[in-house]
Amino acid sequence: MESVEAMKELTARLDESNARLVSLDQRLLRLEKKTASLSYANMEYALPVADGALSGRVLLVGWYGADNCGDELMLRSILKHFKGKNTRVTVLLWDYMHYDPSDLPEFVDTLHYPSNTWHLRQLVSSFDVLVWGGGAILDDLQYTDDPFNFNTGNLFIRLSSMMHDEGKSVYSLGLSSNAVFTSEGYINKLARIVSESEYFSLRDEHSFRTFQNAGIDMSKVHLCEDVVFGDPDIKSVVPVQNSGNGRLLVGVVLFCSEEHTEHNVCLLTALADYACKRNIDLDVRLIPFFDCYGADRRYLEMISDRVDLPNRLSIGEYSSSLEDNEIFNCDAVICYRYHAALLAGAKGIRSLFVCNDSHPHYPNKIAHLAKLFDYEDNVVDESALNESNFELYFDRLFAPAPAPNVRAGLFEETCEWLESICSSIVSSVKTSEKMISGS
CATH class of the missing domain: 3.40.50.2000 (Glycogen Phosphorylase B;)
Structure with a gap:
């Protein structure tokens, strides 16, 4: 009995040690990411952005580039609707050095997240259209005055506001929010972004209600589905179930x-x-x-x-x-x-x-x-x-329990909506380019 109890105690200690190692590993990775962001961001922003080489293009932003499956699916869905429209799109990527952008379409350029919010002025001066491409990024808990806070929710307020200050276009496609907003300052800034945006949409009725409860004017807020439903290939994906060994x-x-x-x-x-x-x-x-x-x-x-x-x-x-x-x-x-x-x-x-x-x-x-x-x-x-x-x-x-019910037309409607919005964005860019060239 003593040996059994000793083994149990040893197992418990090993489990605790493993958990601590995982926690330490995660902390070290966060430190590595912060260090990595300082290693390349300044050069990226000092050269192609500062000299205006990217002027006239679309800047597409989300929590992309961190190899988070849902965000990557949203990115790829949106990019499929820019394909063949003769417009270059620059995607802002999270500062993860092992992310491989080589499978992104040939019309896509990339920049990495700014290591602080001081770099945002360079982004604003270099792009005519800002597109927020899906995600739960409407988060007053992420918004602070810290210049080194480059969380997506913080960038949403700062970068959108600065684009509007310059009279430039902002599109928000299929975003969602916290269940409730508690910051009055955040609500005021968000309300201004909504009112001045070319297009603003939420992907669920609950976020819509959160906006209403915060007192935001809803006259320019649209409801849509998640942009992944608008991926042209989602309808053709066929699950391969109960294969292999029959289990x-x-x-x-x-x-x-x-x-x-x-x-x-x-x-x-x-x-x-x-x-x-x-x-x-x-x-x-x-x-x-x-x-x-x-x-x-x-x-x-x-x-x-x-x-x-x-x-x-x-x-x-x-x-x-x-x-x-x-x-x-x-x-x-x-x-x-x-x-x-x-x-x-x-x-x-x-x-x-x-x-x-x-x-x-x-x-x-x-x-x-x-x-x-x-x-x-x-x-x-x-x-x-x-x-x-x-x-x-x-x-x-398990059967005979019911499976999820997919509404008829869901994929087609979302695909048509996303195609229409991306076409409008391209049209906006081309109009801006003509005005700049004077033609």
């Missing part, structure tokens, strides 16, 4: 950070127990959705050692494209990440949407997907999902 394959897309670890381990353990009790021949695939410095993969390797699923648990490959996303190989998916839920729902794959209710962005966008797919019964807050109800929600993953 049911359940994909799991987790939030891979220390504060979620105990919940994640409990979930996976409960899923293994559930399959055993019901004699379900089940494989589980953990799917990375954030590949910056391999963060998700390292985390998933760490927690997989704590789950008793021998030969049934695997870690999938990260992908930022629709065509080879691991989700489409699964018979069912447990989705903690918003765009994982979007992809599974778009292809009618049985799912569980777990809302990270401690995150300011998630309540709005997960609630919208649940309504869009007529799938409210398959949504649960992370804080409410535990040992008392795991089995109840697992029951909703």
